[in-house]
Amino acid sequence: MTANMRNTEVNGDSSGARGEVSLLRPLKAAEVVARAIVGDIRSGGLAAGANLPSEAAMLDKYGVSRESLREGLRLLEVHGMITIRRGPGGGPIVGAVDSAHLGRVSALFYTMEGATYDELLEAWVWAEAELAERAARNPDADLRAVRMEPFVHAHDESEDGAPDALGDYLERHAGFHHAVAGLAGNRVLALSLETYGQIVAHHVAVLDDPRALRDVLIDDHLQIASSIASGHPRRARELMWQHLGGVVEYCREHLSVPLESPIEWL
Structure with missing residues (x-):
């Protein structure tokens, strides 16, 4: 787990305090893990349609809570960077960069x-x-x-x-x-x-x-x-x-x- 991940797990949602400068807001754990997943997609040269690791493997790799991991995956799904296949044998799949x-x-x-x-x-x-x-x-x-x-x-x-x-x-x-x-x-x-x-x-x-x-x-x-x-x-x-x-x-x-x-x- 990176220092940013540890800090955001501990700090929770307190970064959203009113009046805080947006550019200086610490990333939430879900945002940090989403960024890490995108970084791994890029560094691994994974093309659209490629399977990503299982939830268990991601939890072990990124060291965040299941809630933070799932929130990060949902964040990426909303932005079209991954799709999540439901049902048996499902899981996260790399999406396409689309404006x-x-x-x-x-x-x-x-x-x-x-x-x-x-x-x-x-x-x-x-x-x-x-x-x-x-x-x-x-x-x-x-x-x-x-x-x-x-x-x-x-x-x-x-x-x-x-x-x-x-x-x-x-x-x-x-x-x-x-x-x-x-x-x-x-x-x-x-x-x-x-x-x-x-x-x-x-x-x-x-x-x-x-x-x-x-x-x-x-x-x-x-x-x-x-x-x-x-x-x-x-x-x-x-x-x-x-x-x-x-x-x-x-x-x-x-x-x-x-x-x-x-x-x-x-």
């Missing part, structure tokens, strides 16, 4: 702060334009071409000509923005800035049917992808700005919530 999970948590903070949909959309347009410009500046021309190739030649229908199901549609178009972010050369920016689009996409999917934008989005993605692949950062930024400007106008016209109202957790 959608970070977006869900971030939305709670924006809701509590009273941030508005207008502010979210403004942040989203800026963030994606920044990522597009950075992607086009990526010095690896071959990598740019490979990552953007699917979107230069993409179509948006299934093989029988029928429109995509909503889930497939959202996954396909989120994949484009994820590919752009992946070329930006900064994983902190990529993961953080992608969350704005994830929140917007979730709201649009719940409150409307974004497939109405299908043809516009495909053509826009094609042009942006071509600019990134050919290494034209200013053009990529301008096209992304124009692209999302059109999406924002669509949101203003079709979403059933006032955009000056606080973001809600849907």
Whole structure:
């Protein structure tokens, strides 16, 4: 057991005292063990879907109480970093790093702060334009071409000509923005800035049917992808700005919530 684990087990929840500086709050035991598990996933090179040790093995390794271990595992599960398979033979399984999970948590903070949909959309347009410009500046021309190739030649229908199901549609178009972010050369920016689009996409999917934008989005993605692949950062930024400007106008016209109202957790 580390010193932090011993201290947090002893201190319990006293760290939540009113008026304490948040940055200086000692980690709770559950947070410490969650951090240790993530560290072991990373150092062990465990891919999504890999099995984690049993509860008994984790209790022995981390030296915390069963309650703290289970709370730490629940914390990781909520954030999508692990999934917990129930029943005989079940247990914790490594999850995938997905900005959608970070977006869900971030939305709670924006809701509590009273941030508005207008502010979210403004942040989203800026963030994606920044990522597009950075992607086009990526010095690896071959990598740019490979990552953007699917979107230069993409179509948006299934093989029988029928429109995509909503889930497939959202996954396909989120994949484009994820590919752009992946070329930006900064994983902190990529993961953080992608969350704005994830929140917007979730709201649009719940409150409307974004497939109405299908043809516009495909053509826009094609042009942006071509600019990134050919290494034209200013053009990529301008096209992304124009692209999302059109999406924002669509949101203003079709979403059933006032955009000056606080973001809600849907």
